[in-house]
Amino acid sequence: MDMEMAVSLDTVWVLLGAVLVFFMQAGFAMVETGFTRAKNAGNIIMKNIMDFSVGSIIYWVFGFGIMFGDSIGGVIGSLDLFVKGTYDFGVPTFAFLIFQTVFCATAATIVSGAMAERTKFVSYLSYSFFISLIIYPIVGHWIWGGGFLAELGFVDFAGSTVVHSVGGWAALVGAAVIGPRIGKYTKEGKAKVIPGHSITLGALGVFILWFGWFGFNPGSQLAASGLENAEAIASIFITTNLAAAMGAIMSMAVTWIKYGKPDVSMTLNGALAGLVGITAGTASVTPIGAAIIGAIAGVVIVFSVEFVDHVLKIDDPVGAVSVHGVCGALGTLMVGFFAVDGGLFYGGGASLLLTQLIGVLAVAAWTMTTAFILFKSIDKLVGLRVSREEELEGLDITEHGMESYADFQLKSIIKE
Template sequence: MYSSASTIWVLLGAALVFFMQAGFAILESGLTRAKNSGNIIMKNLMDLSIGAPIYWLTGFGIMFGSASGFFGGIDLFAQNDYSAILPAGVPMEAFLIFQTVFCATAATIVSGAMAERTKFSSYCIYSLLISAVVYPVSGHWIWGGGWLAEMGFHDFAGSTAVHMVGGVAALVGAKVLGPRIGKYGKDGKPKAILGHNLTMAALGVFILWFCWFGFNGCSTVGADGDEALLAMGSIFMTTNMSAAIAGVTVMIFTWIRYKKPDVSMTLNGTLAGLVGITAGCDAVSIGGSALIGFICGIVVVLSVEFIDQVLKVDDPVGAVGVHGVCGALGTILVGIFAIDGGLAYGGGFEYLKVQVIGVASVIVWVAITSAIIFLGIKHTVGLRVSEEEEILGLDIKEHNLVSSYADFAPTTSLENATTGLVSMNEAIPVENMSKEVPEATSDNGEGDFTKIVIITNQSKFDILKAALTDIGITGLTVTQVLGFGMQKGSTNYYRGIEVDVALRPKVKLEMVVCKIPVETVIAAAKKALYTGKVGDGKIFIYNVANVIKVRTGEEGYSALQDDDK
C-alpha cells in the first residue's frame, strides 16, 4: 500500500532539490565574469541533463544494490527489486527521482570551482563520470546499506554524501586545472577577480536556502505519523537556524577582519551553515544547530583564504570551502552535538570516531577517483581552454555566444545601427538625402572654445546639472565611468583578498563653452560639489581649436547651436 502523504512529500522534496540547480547556476554566474555567464549556465544545465539518465543507467544500482558493503552492483536501468530499501509507502519511481536530483547536486558543485577556464566538452565527461560511479559508490557506503552505514555513520541529508563529495572533487579539479590567467602575480600573491553581479549571486543564495528545506526536510522520505511530523518541524528549524547564525557570524567576522562586512563572503557563510547542518539536522537541538552555524561561519572564511592564498587553488565561488570543508566539518560535529550519543551529551568518543572515519574514507575515495578522471581528461582530450579562449571568454569561444547580456554589448551591425537611427530620429530616407556635403561656414569670431570635463560622484549629478543649467550651460555629454585618482582609491577587500586598485563609480560631464566664461563654470561646479571630503571630484580644462557640425558643415560658435527641431 502506498502512502499519499509520504509520496507527495518525497516528490515535493525532489522538486525543491531540482530547483537548487537554478540557485547554483545564478550564484556561480554572479560570482564570475559576464563573459562566461552562458558557459556557467550550460554546465549547470548539463549536470542535470547528463546526470539524470546516467544515474538511472548505472548510478542507482551501484548505490542501492546489495552486492557488498563496498559496491552495490550493476543493475542497468534500475530493474531489480528494491522493495527492501524503499521508504514505507513510497513508490520506486518517486524514490528514484528523489535520489537523482541529489546526485545532480553533487556534480554541479564542481562547476563553480572550475569556472572560466574549463573546456565544456571535458566538463561534460567529468559530470557523466561522477554521476555514474564516483557519487554512487560513496553513496552506497552511507545510504545504500554499505559498510559505513553498518558502523553507525550518520549523514542524514548529505553533508558528506553530497556536499563533501562535490567539494573534494572541486578541489582536485581546480588544482589539476590551474588558476585563471591573472589570478596570481609573479610573487604568488593572489589578485581579486571580481564577480560581475552580486545581486544575481544573492538571489541564488536565497533560492538555495529556500530549496534546502526540501533537501533536508524531505529527507525524512515519509510524512505519516506523529514522529514524522515532529521530525519535519525540527529539521526545518535546525536548518534555518544554522544558516542564519552562519550568515551573521561571517558578516561580523569579515567586518572585523576586513574593516567592512564582505558581501560575497557572507553569501558563502549562509551556504556554509546550510551545508554544515545537513548531516545532523535531524539529530541536534536548535541550540546545537546554532553552534554548528557559528563554527562553520568562522571556518568558511578561514578556509576560503587558506585555499586561495596558501594552497594557491583558484576557486572563484568558494565551493571547496563551503561544500568540502564545511561538509566534512558538519558531519564530524554530529558526533559532538547529536542529542542521542553525541560527545557533548555524554556519549563518549565512539560516535565521533565513526564520523571521522566516514569523512576520511570518503575524502580518500573521491580524491583518488577525481584525480584519475581529471588527469585522464587533461592528458587525452584536454581539460583547459587556450589562453586566447580564456581571455576572450568561454561564451563566445565555446558557445558562439557574443554576450549573455546582448543589450549591453556594442554592436557593429549596420542594419541594427540604421534601424536604431530611424526609430529614434526619424532619419531622412537615403535616397532623398543630398549627395553633396554642405559648404562649410565659419564663425570663428565668437571667441575661444574651451572644453571642460568634470568627474565627480554619481550622487552629485543632479545638483551639478542644476547649477550648470542656471548659468546657461545647455549642452552636456554625460557618461558613467569607473576610475581612481593618483591616490589609487581606498583599500578594499573581495573574498578576503585586497583589491589593489579600487575602481570607483563616477559620473563624467563634458561640455564646450565659448560665450560663458570658464571661471563662471568652475565657480558654479565648485559651489555645487564642495564638501571638503575626498571624492568631491576634479575639473579638467582643455583648449579647443575648432568645433565642426557634421550635418551642416558649420564651424565655430554656430556649430555649438542646436537648431534641430
C-alpha cells in the first residue's frame, strides 16, 4: 500500500472514531437524564450540549497546545493558539484535533452527572471551561503528550486515567463541595434512594456509550492501514466488548446475591465500569485478561457506589465517581498485572505496576487539588448551588424557563 493511500485510510479511521466518541455525548446525556428526576431533564440536556460546545472552542484555542505542544519540563506543553503548529501524528493535524476534542469533552461531561440536580448553570459552564482549558490538557500532556509519565513508561492506551479518572476525581470533589441534594440523607445521616425518572433512558444511554466505546478504544489505534493495525483494531474490539459484558454480568450477580434481586441500574453501571476499566489496557491484554478486568470492575462498582453513598456521604446521582474515578484507576493499575508485555502475571515483575501506581496517584492528586480550588473559587464568586426553592421546583423551570415533558406543562395549564 502506497503512503498516500495509507494516510487516507488512517485519516478516515480516526475521523470515524471521532464520530463514534462524539455520539457518546448523547449516551452520557441519556444516562444522566434517566437516572435523575424529570424536573431537571432539560437542564441536563443543556449542560451536555454546552460542555461539548464550550470545550470544543477552548480546547481548539488553548487546550490542544497545552496537551501536545513542545514539552516544558515534562509538565506542560507550549501554547499553540488555534492549532497552527506542525505535528507528526501520522494523520492530518485537524483529524487528530477533532479526535482529541471529543475525548476532552468526555472528561468534562463526567462531572455533570455527579453534581446533577443542584448546580447553577452558569457555574457548570465555568468549571467545564476550566477543565477543558487546563486540568484535562495538563494530565493529557503528562501521558499522551510526551510528559514525565510518558517518559516513565506509563500505559494508558485510550484514557482510563487521562479521561475517566480526571472526570471521576473532579466529580468527587465537586459533589463533595456542593453537598447532597435535598432529601438525600436523613437527620441521622442515613442515605435515601432518590429514584431516576426513566430507567429506559438510562439503559439507552448505556447502549449508546457501549457502541461509542468502539470508537473510543479501537479508534485510539490511530491507524487502520496494514495487517498489523487491522489485527490490533480487531483485538481491541474484542477486549473492549468482553470487559463490558463481564462488568454487567458480575454487577448483576453481586446485586442479585446481595439484595435478593438483580438491580437494573447497577447492572447498567457495571457495563460502564467494565468499559472504563479496560480502556487503559485494551491494547495490552489478552481477551482472558480483559474479561477478568471487566469482572473485577463489575464487582468493585457495587461496593464503591455504596461506599461513596453511605460512608463518604457524597451524593452522586449517577455513580460517576465510582464508574469513572474508581474503575478508571483500577483499570489503569490492572495493566501492571495483565499486560502481556511487562505485566506482573506475565513475568514482567513489579516495574510496570509501580509506574502505573505513580501515574494514578499523580493524576488523582493534581485533579482533586485543582478541582477543589476551582469549585471553591466558583462558589465564592458566583455561587455553585441553586437556592433551596429552585432545587425543589426543578432546574428546568428556574434555570431555563421551560418544562421538559408535556404532561407537566398540561398540569401547569390546568392550575392556571
